[in-house]
Amino acid sequence: MKAEFTIPVVTNIPTIPSVVDGTMAHSRPFVAKSDHQSALGFPEELVEDWHDRALEKMKELLGKYRSLQVFMDSCVKCGACTDKCHYFLGTSDPKNMPVARQDLMRKVYRRYFTFAGKYFPWLVGAIDLTREVLEDWYSYYHQCSECRRCSVYCPYGIDTAEITMAGREILASVGIGQKYSNEIIGKVFKIGNNLGLPEPAMADTLLDLEEEIKEDTDIDVRLPLDDADAEVLLVTPSADFFAEPHVDGLIGYAKVFHQAGIPWTLSSHASEAANFGLFIGNDESMQKVAMRIREAALELGVKRIIVGECGHAWRVAYSYWNTLIGPFDFLDPNYPAPQHICEATYDLIEAGALKFDKEQNDDKVVTFHDSCNVSRGSRMGNVPGGQFIIPRALIKASCNHFIDMREDSIREGTYCCGGGGGLLTDDLTELRVKGALPRVQALHEVIEQYQVTHMAAICAICKSQFTKVLPFYSLGMDMIISVHQLVGDALVMGREQ
Amino acid sequence: MSIVTYLYAGAFYFATLILVLGVTRKIVIYARTPAPYKIPTTPAPTTKLGVVGRMFRETVLFESLFKASKWTWIFGWIFHFALLIVVIRHLRYFTEPVWVWVTILSPYGVYAGWAMLFGLSGLWGRRFFVDRVRYISAPSDHLMLILLLAIVSTGLMMKYVWHTDIVAVKAFFLGLMRFDLTPLPSDPLLLIHLGLVVVLMTIFPVSKLLHAPGVFFSPTRNQVDNSREFGHQGIQSS
Numbered sequence: 001m002k003a004e005f006t007i008p009v010v011t012n013i014p015t016i017p018s019v020v021d022g023t024m025a026h027s028r029p030f031v032a033k034s035d036h037q038s039a040l041g042f043p044e045e046l047v048e049d050w051h052d053r054a055l056e057k058m059k060e061l062l063g064k065y066r067s068l069q070v071f072m073d074s075c076v077k078c079g080a081c082t083d084k085c086h087y088f089l090g091t092s093d094p095k096n097m098p099v100a101r102q103d104l105m106r107k108v109y110r111r112y113f114t115f116a117g118k119y120f121p122w123l124v125g126a127i128d129l130t131r132e133v134l135e136d137w138y139s140y141y142h143q144c145s146e147c148r149r150c151s152v153y154c155p156y157g158i159d160t161a162e163i164t165m166a167g168r169e170i171l172a173s174v175g176i177g178q179k180y181s182n183e184i185i186g187k188v189f190k191i192g193n194n195l196g197l198p199e200p201a202m203a204d205t206l207l208d209l210e211e212e213i214k215e216d217t218d219i220d221v222r223l224p225l226d227d228a229d230a231e232v233l234l235v236t237p238s239a240d241f242f243a244e245p246h247v248d249g250l251i252g253y254a255k256v257f258h259q260a261g262i263p264w265t266l267s268s269h270a271s272e273a274a275n276f277g278l279f280i281g282n283d284e285s286m287q288k289v290a291m292r293i294r295e296a297a298l299e300l301g302v303k304r305i306i307v308g309e310c311g312h313a314w315r316v317a318y319s320y321w322n323t324l325i326g327p328f329d330f331l332d333p334n335y336p337a338p339q340h341i342c343e344a345t346y347d348l349i350e351a352g353a354l355k356f357d358k359e360q361n362d363d364k365v366v367t368f369h370d371s372c373n374v375s376r377g378s379r380m381g382n383v384p385g386g387q388f389i390i391p392r393a394l395i396k397a398s399c400n401h402f403i404d405m406r407e408d409s410i411r412e413g414t415y416c417c418g419g420g421g422g423l424l425t426d427d428l429t430e431l432r433v434k435g436a437l438p439r440v441q442a443l444h445e446v447i448e449q450y451q452v453t454h455m456a457a458i459c460a461i462c463k464s465q466f467t468k469v470l471p472f473y474s475l476g477m478d479m480i481i482s483v484h485q486l487v488g489d490a491l492v493m494g495r496e497q
Numbered sequence: 498m499s500i501v502t503y504l505y506a507g508a509f510y511f512a513t514l515i516l517v518l519g520v521t522r523k524i525v526i527y528a529r530t531p532a533p534y535k536i537p538t539t540p541a542p543t544t545k546l547g548v549v550g551r552m553f554r555e556t557v558l559f560e561s562l563f564k565a566s567k568w569t570w571i572f573g574w575i576f577h578f579a580l581l582i583v584v585i586r587h588l589r590y591f592t593e594p595v596w597v598w599v600t601i602l603s604p605y606g607v608y609a610g611w612a613m614l615f616g617l618s619g620l621w622g623r624r625f626f627v628d629r630v631r632y633i634s635a636p637s638d639h640l641m642l643i644l645l646l647a648i649v650s651t652g653l654m655m656k657y658v659w660h661t662d663i664v665a666v667k668a669f670f671l672g673l674m675r676f677d678l679t680p681l682p683s684d685p686l687l688l689i690h691l692g693l694v695v696v697l698m699t700i701f702p703v704s705k706l707l708h709a710p711g712v713f714f715s716p717t718r719n720q721v722d723n724s725r726e727f728g729h730q731g732i733q734s735s
Binding site for chain 2 (some may be wrong): 062074076080084103322375379387413
C-alpha cells in the first residue's frame with residue numbers, strides 16, 4: 001500500500017516512543033460546510049465573537065457535566081496515561097498523550113475559571129484563548145477516538161473522551177464543526193441513516209440478501225422491513241446493509257432469528273443504530289437520532305429492541321438511551337432493554353435452540369478484537385465483564401480455532417482500531433493508519449505465533465477501519481470479519497429430522 | 498508575646514479558613530453539578546456495595562495507577578501512605594491527652610518521614626527523567642513537590658539535627674484551638690516548617706491538590722453499572 005506518510009514499523013517488542021513535538025500538528029479533518037452546520041443548529045461559520053461564545057459554552061458545559069468539572073480540577077500530571085493512547089504510540093506526538101490533550105482545554109479553563117490561572121498563569125501553565133489555541137483544539141480533539149483507554153489507568157478516572165466531546169461541542173458552537181460527523185448526523189435527520197440510504201433502496205438490498213441466502217442454503221430466510229407483526233426490532237449500523245464484511249454479520253443475525261423462530265423486523269424509520277451525536281458531544285443531536293428508534297419501536301408495536309454489532313451504538317443504547325429516550329416500560333420486561341445481538345444469540349445457545357457445525361469455520365484461526373465502546377462503556381449479560389465473555393463464547397461455539405491476543409491489548413485494556421469517535425474519514429487516513437499500530441502489533445504477534453487468519457469484531461467502525469488500514473501493514477483487508485458471520489456460517493439451518 | 502507568635506497564629510487561622518471554605522465550596526460545586534449520563538468505566542460494579550469496594554481499592558490501594566505504571570505507583574503510594582502516618586504522628590500536637598492509637602502509631606511516623614522523602618524524590622525524578630512526564634510538567638508541578646520536600650526535610654531536620662521545644666509547640670497549637678495564645682518558639686527551622694504548611698493549606702483549594710476530594714466525585718469510578726436495570730435520569734447519580 002502506498003502512502004504519503006511513513007507507515008509505522010511493526011516491531012517484535014512493542015515500545016513506547018520518545019516524544020517528538022508536533023509530528024501530527026498538520027492533521028485536521030475537513031471543516032463542516034455551512035449546511036452541515038445549520039442542520040444541527042450550529043452557526044454556519046466561525047462567529048465574530050468566537051472568543052466570548054467559546055468561554056460561555058465552556059462555562060455552560062462545566063455546569064452541565066460533573067465529569068468535565070471534576071476532571072478539569074483533578075489531574076496531578078502523574079503521567080499514568082501518557083503511554084496509553086494508541087495515537088500517541090503510533091505518532092509520538094506529545095499532544096496525543098491523554099493528559100496533554102486534556103491540557104489543551106485545562107490551560108484555558110485555568111486561565112478563565114480558576115484563581116491560580118487568573119492571577120498566576122505562568123505558574124500553572126494557564127493560557128489565553130486565542131485563534132492558535134482554537135486551531136490546536138480542532139486538530140487534536142480530532143485525534144482522539146474517545147475510546148476511554150486512558151480512563152482505565154487514571155488514578156482519578158479522568159476520561160479524556162468527556163473532554164474531547166466538550167472540546168468538539170465548543171468548536172461546533174462557534175462555527176467550526178467537523179464535516180464528517182456533522183454531515184452524517186444531518187443524513188440521519190433527513191433520511192434516517194448514516195449512509196443516506198432511502199427506504200426503497202434498503203428494501204431492494206434486503207431482497208437481494210434473501211436471494212443470496214436462498215442460493216447458499218436453499219432456505220427461505222427473511223430480512224423483514226417494517227413488519228408490524230414482529231416481536232423484535234433490530235437496529236443495526238447501516239453499514240451492515242452494504243459494506244463488507246458487515247453484511248455477512250447481518251446475514252448471521254437473520255439466520256439466528258430464523259432458526260430460533262423469532263419474528264423480527266428492521267425499520268425504515270430507525271434504519272441506523274450508530275449515533276454520531278455522542279462523538280460530537282451534542283446532546284440534542286444524540287437525543288434526536290436516538291428518538292427515531294423509540295418512535296419506530298412504538299409504531300411497530302414490538303416487544304423487544306435488539307442492537308446489532310456496533311460499538312458506540314451499543315454504548316449509547318446501553319448507557320444513554322434510558323436518559324435520552326427512556327423509559328422502556330412498553331417492552332417485554334422479561335428481556336433486557338435494550339439487548340445486544342450477541343446477548344440474544346448467547347441466550348439461544350444456552351437454551352439449546354441453536355446447533356453449530358464448527359467445521360464450517362475450520363479454515364480459520366480466529367482472534368477477537370474487543371471494541372472500545374463495548375469494553376469500557378457498556379456491558380453484556382448480568383455480570384461485570386460479560387461484554388468480554390459473551391462474544392468469545394459465540395466465537396468458540398462456532399469455531400474450533402480461537403486464540404486471544406496479548407492480555408494488555410484486549411478486554412478493558414483493548415486498543416481502539418484507530419478509526420472510532422468520528423475519525424473514520426479519508427481526510428484522516430494518516431492518523432487512522434498510525435493509530436492502528438498497537439492493535440496491528442498485537443495481531444502480528446498472534447499471526448506469527450499461532451498462524452491466526454482472521455480477527456473478528458462486533459463494531460461497524462472497527463470493521464471498516466481494519467478493512468482500510470490492514471493493507472498498509474501488508475495484511476489482508478479480508479482478515480477482519482463479523483462475529484455473526486462466524487455464527488451464521490457454522491449455524492446448522494433447517495429443522496431437525 | 499512576640500510578634501512571631503501573633504503572625505503565625507493569624508496565618509494558621511487564615512489558612513484553616515481558606516482550606517475549609519475553599520474545599521467545601523468545591524465539594525458543593527461537584528455535588529450540585531449534574532451527571533446526566535451513566536459513564537462508569539466498565540467493567541464496573543453492578544451494586545452500590547460494589548462501588549464502595551471499587552472506591553476503597555482506588556483510594557487506598559491506587560488500583561488504577563497500579564495498572565498504569567508500577568514506578569509511579571510505588572513512589573506515589575509510599576508517599577501518600579507515609580503522609581498518612583506522619584499526619585497521625587502530628588495529631589499529638591493537637592490532642593491532650595494524646596489518643597492511645599496515636600501514641601501507638603507515632604514511632605512509625607519517623608520512618609514514614611524518610612519514606613515520604615523517598616516517594617517524593619522518586620516522583621520528582623520522573624519529572625526530569627521520563628520525557629513524557631517532563632513534557633506535561635508545569636512550574637507549579639515542580640513547585641508542589643519542592644514545597645512538600647521542604648516540609649518533610651525541615652521536619653526531619655528538627656528530629657535529627659536542630660531540635661525545637663515541642664512542648665511549647667504543642668502548647669501553641671492547643672492554645673490556637675482554644676483561642677488562648679501561648680508563645681511559639683522562634684527556632685528558624687520550626688518557623689520555616691510551619692510557614693510552608695500554611696502555604697500548603699492555603700493553596701489546597703486552588704491547586705491540583707483538589708484531586709483528593711475530586712476522586713470521590715469522579716463519575717467513571719463512583720457510578721453503579723445498572724442503567725438497564727434501574728434506568729438513569731441523571732437527577733442524582735452517585
